[in-house]
Amino acid sequence: MSPSAEPDLRHHGDAEVRGDAAALTDLAVNVRTGTPPAWLKAELVASLDGLAAYPDGTAARRAVAARHGLPVARTLLTSGAAEAFVLLARAVRARRPVVVHPQFTEPEAALRDAGHPVERVLLDARDGFRLDPAAVPDDADLVVVGNPTNPTSVLHPADVLARLARPGRTLVVDEAFMDAVPGERESLAGRTDLPGLVVLRSLTKTWGLAGLRIGYLLAEPGTVAELERAQPLWPVSSPALAAATACSGPAALAEAAVAAERTAVDRAHLVARLSAVPGVRVVGPAEAPFVLIRLADAAAVREALRASGFAVRRGDTFPGLGPDWLRLAVRDRETTDRFTAALTEAMGKVAAERAPGCGREPDAAG
Structure with a gap:
């Protein structure tokens, strides 16, 4: 994609492994490896006995509400967070919706599908993709921002995000990865005053x-x-409701907290190894279960990595980024070590192919 081309808002990380998942080590999709755990699978299997009945979300809503210390009336279960973006786009009457980018592209896609003229606030790589509330237009009546943000891995301070809230404005904070942040610090999930x-x-x-x-x-x-x-009737299936109930309980929250701490350690190892690769710039400090990197000829490097058995997420489909960006999911130390060795080799191979006299013309779009 050329720098002036419109990003493909419908491209997601699963496209990088579709059809070849068994042959690739997946660093493109940000789902924690080794999941779902056995106890959660057992809960899902047990829920199958009730499939003849229509789903009843009462218990699951209560569990989610209790998990955040909120009244049930402040919770709504959805068919994945992606459905929530569609509901917001269809139900919220906004004259000037603004999406803060780079971030998950589905909110903007849903708004555009619903006929909204979306404006973008593009955060700057030179500032570490940090959010300045003053960059958001005062009269924006719908603002969407991720925290921690996909794909930058930036965790915005809660007080900075809170400054975006005001009467007459819907402030949507996508916290899809907040449970992977130790202590869920900077979360706004329990706030009722904004x-x-x-x-x-x-x-x-x-x-x-x-x-x-x-x-x-x-x-x-x-x-x-x-x-x-x-929403349509019965939007969330009975197994999904069982999962919401189970994952909101104390034991599950304790397990998620341990996983978040482990991810932080694995991420630090990934960042350290990437920082030692000449020509790679890591966006930091990274706080999510993925990191964003910048390097020359990223598209060609991505293809070389794929040939070596590694799938990574292209960055040029995110507004505000371009062809030199890749997103990498955090994995265990052994996988990271194998990946960084493959990355170093892939970058060297691409650089050699781009060198004068190698028998081919340089890629003008690189």
Whole structure:
């Protein structure tokens, strides 16, 4: 893609491994490896006995509400966090919606599909993709921002995000990866004092449930009721409701906290190894279960890595990035060591092919 081309908002990390998952080490998809755990699989299997009945989300909503210390009326279960973006786009009457980029592209895609003229606030790599609330137009009545942000791995301070809330504005904070942050620091999930706040959560990343589709949102009761009216009947399946209940309990939260600490250690190892590779710039400090890197000829390097058995996420489909960016999921130390060795080799191979006199013309789009 040329720098001036419009990013493909519908491209997601699963496209990098589709059809070749068995042959590739997956650093493109941000789902925690080794999941779902055995106890969660057992909960899902047990729920199958109730498939003859229509789904009843009462218990799951109560569990999610209790998990965040909120009234049930402030919670809404969704078919993955992605459904929440569609509901917001259809139900919220916004004159000037703004999406803060780079971030997950589905919110903008959903808004555009619903006929909204979306404006972008592009954060700057030179500032580490940090958010300045003053960059958001004062009259924006719908603002969408990720925290921690996909793909930059930036964790914005909660007080900075809180400055975006105001009467007459819907502030959507996508916290799909917040449970992978130790202590869930900077989360706004429990806040009830910020007008127009909508917090989105996903259970698919930490618990390996991308195929089940389960997420939820937290908002003012009036907003929840309006979004619920936009949902079809029985939008969340019985197994997904069972997962929401199970993953909101004390034992699951304790397990997720341990996993978040382990991810932080593995991420530090990944960042250290990447930082030792000449020509690689790592965006930091990284706080999510993935990191964003910049390097020359990233598209060619990505293809060389694929040939070596590694799938990584291209960055040029995110508004505000370009062809020199890649996103990498955090994996265990052994996988990281194998990957960084393959990355070094791939970069050397691509550089050699680009060198004058190698028998081919340089890629003008590189």
